[in-house]
Amino acid sequence: MSDLAGLRFASSRPLTLGVELELQLVSLRDYDLTRAATDLLASLPGDDSHGEVKLEITESMIEVNSKPRQDIAGIAADLEGLRALLVRHCGRNNIAVCGGGTHPFHRWPERRISPGERFAFLNERYGYLSKQFTVFGQHIHVGVRSGDEAIWLTHALNAHIPYFIALSASSPYMDATDTGFQSARLNAVSAFPLSGQAPDVADWAAFLDHMALLQSCGVAASIKDLYWDVRPKPEYGTVELRICDTPLSVARAVQLAALAQCLCRYLLRERPPVDPVLQTLVARHNKFQACRFGFEAELADPLRREPRCLATALEALLATLAGDAAALGCSGQLNALREITEARAGDAAWLRARAATGQHAFNELTRQAVERFAEPSIQGGGI
């Protein structure tokens, strides 16, 4: 029996939330990405009352992890505390921190791999992809009682991935070019061989069999090697949504976490029919549509056998979740998401509205993103 086959799913309190944000570290001189993560980490105080700050694959990235919290207010307080800490210490190091799924104009060959065995391994395994992976995402953990529940929820959430993509999309620019996408970040993730959707396994035991197969064939050494859009995280006792771009503000990150919590509550409560095989048939199409067109995407609905406008479907979903939002104290956050959907005013639109023309337009755009992230997120979106 492999190590993975013996892996125990650590049960956690249902709907417990945890949020990870990958953030950009930029130079104040030109707002390009800069090598700063290890220096920044060394200068931070040991206080972990709001969570952790960690290295990521390249030295121009930093990851913040909230503590596991039962309600959205705790997540908001953690992320705001971590944001304030980073902004303060970045200032002391003459750098800046900002959100956004991609940096608009950095050159990936200039990135430096962070120190550490894991990062060296990834660089060795994936070659240039590891530097191109300097993209920035938000991961949301939702607690579940058991491995079986985690597998079911993983499949159930897969159908809702396009909504999270559209709501979080904040990466319209790459290589100083408007990609035409709302979220270009996910194209960088798609290059990895173990990205995509979880396989059609019925329960935790079947999942462990699948993992054992991957391990024995040398495909994956651990669950960490699987870059699925949604995956179970047995050591935390959670299901992890890994599809979102890092938004430009903490407020939006909190709103997305609130949506995940409400949606999981609804799914676990109602247990709607889930067909992973059918869903897999349209998953790549739907993901592409959401990345490319955001709220205007035309999603394929394999159960109803018809296309649906993403924004219309999302508005309907948000209305469906109103009761769960009220029960979880997330109504403010979901109302904010509804307004964004109605106005089609996501972060990608915010960036495009501010992108001027001219030689240094992207430097200036990044500066504005830095200013936006530096604003405290006390109000707005119900934080």
Place this chain on the structure above:
Amino acid sequence: MTILRDAWEALQDRLFFLPPFPDQLDALALFALLLIAGLVVGELLQRRLGLSRLVGYVLAGAVCGPEGLGWLDAEGVAMARPVADVALGLLMMETGRNLDWRWLRLNPGLLRSAGAEAGLAFAGLFAFAWLAVDLSPAWSAATAAIAMASAPAVVLLITEECRAEGQVAQRTQVLTAINCTASFVVFAIVLGVIHAEQSGDWLNSLAHPCWVVGGGGIIAWLCARLALAVAARQSGGALAQVFVLVAAALLAIGLARMVAVPVFLCLFMMGLALGSLDRGRVLTYASLPQGHGLLAVVLFVVTGAMLPLTDMTPLAVAQVLGLLLVRGLAKFGGVTLVGQADLPMAKRRLVGLGIQPLSATAIFMAAELTTIYPEVSGQALVLPLLAAAVMEFIGPQLCRAALVRAGETAPAAGRRTE
């Protein structure tokens, strides 16, 4: 050569357009050859020994210059001086532009560290020159003012050469910019003190520092304003912005030379003015990194040719080593012991190493004084000049070593390419 001359003169009978046989290489051609030699030697040292290219440029200048093989005589060096002025001026402007006062406001520990390092260096150097070398108080102060500054051009160029990014690189640059500011202020005051000591002329003692600082400041402000105004009306891309920046800098250099204001000081102030006046960020992102490499060749080849290597007597060598030891300890101590609690001690030590270079600015400051008091300053300023000569070869390596040890250089820059 005789055969060539005979052939040339024979041809002259038939080809009336031929000039007389050129006995000497044209000074411009000679200078160009010197630059090419600098480039070749710099590249060779970098590839073979892993040394900074700057060392090669200085070496080429020193070997070919008046005090080396003499291929470039004193007249040739004097002719090249304006070109070196431009190179140093542009690099000083970049240093001034990069000095971010917001950082010092957010991190007051860094300012304390800078104050301690510059203050200790001045006090140590003054005491050494006065008590150990027996210079007069005024010339001791001049020695201290000149030698207390790090070398902004060296630090900027080494950082770019290694593509270094990180706290050691950033703090080395900002501390260098601050100690240069302090050095220039002290230098202006010392000018007055020297006038008082040499001639007892109080009018000049007061007026000259004011002229240098005030005149340089006005030129800097006007040229910075002009650059920003013109750049704001340009619809062109980065090239137009760089063109405006360089043209305004050349104007400032010309004006500074016309009214006898030190070019390095004026352009440094222009960099500061550009940084603080550019609220619309018209020129904030304009940079000429490729241009820096060209400026480096010109500046360091000429600087190498200006080094007073024949003054290196055993006594002078001992005094120079003493001065550099005092300076090195003062800078290292100031940086490691005061402020910057947010930086680990190992990195503070590397910053202390990174700010050691002493170079072209010192040589040009000494040249300013030599112009005014040629008969006295030649002897009195030999100490900082020789110290600069030694550090021309060691300083770039120290700075480079600090950045490599800090792990801040690009992978290829940190190791020998052979």
